[in-house]
Amino acid sequence: MAEKSPGWCVTLNEENTIKMKRTSENPQEAPPVPPPVRIHNHFEGNACLTSKAGLRETMMAYYTSHGRDPFAALPLTFVMRNSSDPEFALWQRAFGEIGDAKGQRLWLLKPGQNANRGNGIKVCDSEEEVRKHLDSKERLFVVQKYMELPMLVHKRKFDIRAYCLVTQDPADGALRAYWYPGAYLRTTSVEYSTKTKDKMVHLNNDAVQKTGEDYGKFESANKLSLTEFQKYLDENHAKDGLSVQGMLVPQMRSLVADAIKAAAQKLNPRNLEHCFEVFGFDFMVDAGFRAWVIEVNTNPCLELCTSYMSSLIPKMLDEAFQLSLDVIFPQGAAPPRASSRRGDEGVSNSWELIYCSTAPDAKELSCSWLPEMPGEGSKADLANMGQALKSVASLACMLQFSPHPAITDAAVIQL
Incomplete structure (x- = not known):
């Protein structure tokens, strides 16, 4: 775009730097031309969400500041470099207590930074296994409770x-977050079991599942739409009255809103103009029909691997560009269509506004159902947090979306 701007030429174009000069040797002969606009399709500080260590830090700071247990929104997570790290001792205590009380000993060991597609993730079930892996490499790790x-x-x-x-609005700096209704499931090809540590059983990442011989055997490209998921629930769990749109989607929307609120001051540290980004949020759903944030991805996969994805992805991106590029370059916008869900006349768009930094309720907690943090303020014991995941059977009682507050351990396991 810069190279095609009349009166200017680009002399340097790198990731963080662009340099230009006027093409006329005599500036007085050239008509005044505004400098070209540079647009960034990422936020410079996005690692506060998209790195696993950054997500833990960001969400923990946000929820503890509201007096809520952060590990009722994401699984109990420890960040450490090796077994000499102070958090390793905290993890040891949590490992022993959870194992003794619940018989749950599976944990995920993940690279804390610069990793995606399931790379470097290890399923562990012993203290020695975690210690050995931590001390084998010089890097930051997260050790996260596996949802059993x-x-x-x-x-x-x-x-x-x-x-x-x-x-981010270049005029007033307002940060806005939107939710897209076209979420989808990523399934494994192997029946679930806690008796194996096989990644094909435990990791849903496409890059992992594609290597399996049964990839695509049960669902096309191991994908299901939310509509197909609801059909499965209606056919297999009709008595539980589980509603994807009524119970699950509101949880995920609220978790996304809180994540952006938590990261709002970190995403654009230099206040660069014309930034936008499409993030891929990954959620797990436990046996109590509660959603948990697992990861946030920059550069989420946009592969058109099924007919549903071939419909979803181009539409999602086109409508994202309406809210980002078309605002800056209205002359390139598509012709107006039907009215928008946002209320803007003449634009058809499915993105739903869930957060605006200048709105009166910008600082309010979206996940109001999260339990209060154990202990007092910042003195809370990390090893004692995350009680919700340790007692899945009690989760439905905490959900304002759930119609069955008396769910039992037996019912949870049957789900």
Whole structure:
């Protein structure tokens, strides 16, 4: 765009720097031309969400400041570099207490920074295994409690990928976050079991599942739309009255809103103009039909691997560009269509505004159902947090969306 701007030429174009000069040797002969606009499709500080260590830090700071347990929104997570790190001792205590009380000993060990597509993730079930892996490499790790009572689809594990668009208004600096209704499930091809540490059983990442011989055997490209998920629930769990749109989507929307609120002051540290980004949020659903944030992805996969994805992805991106690029370059916008869900006349768009930094309620907690943090303020014991995941059977009682508050351990396991 800069190279095609009349009166200017680009002399340097790097990731963080662009340099230009006027093409006329005599500036007086050239008509005044505004400098070209540079647009960034990422936020410079997005690692506060998209790195696993950054997400833990960001969400923990936000929820503890509201007096809520952060590990009722994401699984109990410890950040450490090796077994000499102070958090390793805290993790040891949590490992022993959870193992003794619940018989749950599975944990995920993940690279804390610069990793995606399931790379470097290890399923561990012993203290020695975690210690050995931590001390084998010089890097930052997160050790996260594995969800041992997930909800299943046909006895197989799944997660949910949802999209969030974040834009920043160059005029007033307002940060806005949007939710896209076209989320979808990513399934495994192998029946779930805690008796194995096979990644094909436990990790839903496409890059992992594609290597399996049964990839695509049960669902096209191991994908299900939310509509197909609701059909599965209606056919297999009709008595539970589970509603994806009424119970699950509101949780995920609120978790996304809180994540952006938590990161708002960190996303654009130099206040660069014309920034926007589409994030991929990954959620797990436990046996109590509660959503948990697992990861936030920059550069989420946009592969058109099924007919549903071929419809979803181009539409999602086109409508994201309406709210970002078309605002800056209205002359390039598509012709007006029907009215928008945002209320803007003449634009058809499915993105739903869930957060604006200048709105009166910008600082209010979206996930109001989260339990209060154990202990007092910042003195709370990290090893004692995350009680919700340790007692999945009690989760439905805490959900304002759930119609069955008396769910039992037996019912949870049957789900």
